[in-house]
Amino acid sequence: MSDKDIPNKLLVIIGGPTAVGKTSLAISLAQHFGAEIVSADSRQVYKELNIGVGKPSHEQLDSIPHHLVGHTTISSHYSAGSYTRDALDIIDTLFQKHDIVFLTGGTGLYIKAITDGFDQMPEVPADVNEYWTQIWKEKGINELLIILEQKDPEYFKTIDRANPMRLIRAVSFIMHTGLPFSSFHTGQSSQRTFKILPIALELPRDELYARINQRVLHMVADGWMEEAMTLYPSRHLKALQTVGYKELFDVIDGKLSLEEAIPLIQQSTRRYAKRQMTWYRNQGEWTHVNANDSDLIIRLIEHGMG
């Protein structure tokens, strides 16, 4: 497909680390351009998670249509794969009535799946994954490495052999489908029928870290602890393997006081933000813009619309 065949549809992506100000900026941009917002956040998808994941407020959600926020539940097996299907569906629908759609959120992999696409491959049922997770816990990482080396020597060569999550994924896939995992990694990127403008918001490190520290205090003041208590029975679900909730569950368990937990939550949030910044620096072609420079962003979008 050549450039002239691509319809004049533009997906504006607002990325950047947590607490940089994506949510409110995306809302004002969407209002400015009369558009709607699709979220790309692996934790805001759950209806049970609110305060601690920085979900937009009711007021914000009412001010502009949002998609993929709180549309699933923590007991589902939601993943990057399910997200990709859901998001592409919604984006296509939105482009039927709009020329511009905003995609915003902090989950780099989810955004990458939209921009570059995933290779098509069969689904692996959750219980297969759980089975191999159990094997890993009981027998260790070597058990997985042995299988992988036998069944998919190609992938064995390239995989990070210290990373249990990746190994569990690969072995689960291979044992379920009977096919080598690597045979599905064609690396062919999907051709989208819309243009993409990826903007990564950034702030000086000191400023961002100060905002994070402040935001954690606000979340606690807004009742984060109470939210954590209602979710405590679900603490082993993967949706609850989330910055802050882990620490608050320790408070409920009596391992920490709330006063001790707060600096720890601020710390793990800063570490999370750092990992995100690494992603935006090194994954994909992002235009880096100061988070306060909305004028520049508007000009970039207008230019992108052609």
Place this chain on the structure above:
RNA sequence: GGGAGUGCGCCGGAGUAGGAGAGCCGGGCCAGACUGUAAAUCUGGUGUCUUUGACUGAAUAGGUUCGAGUCCUAUCACUCCCA
């Protein structure tokens, strides 16, 4: 005022019967990886320099010794006990 103890790299811990170490464990921080758990998971670095190596370093200043982080003296800081 008297007594006891402890002092090393961003922090905590372990260890050291004179042959050492820019060393160990954990944390922090910095940097990195990333195609279905991704707020997850994983990796590396963290005295200085001209970096396959070299140099400086164990509170500070001296001393003993072939050799001192380790022993001695003084000083400083902190902790505890007694007044």
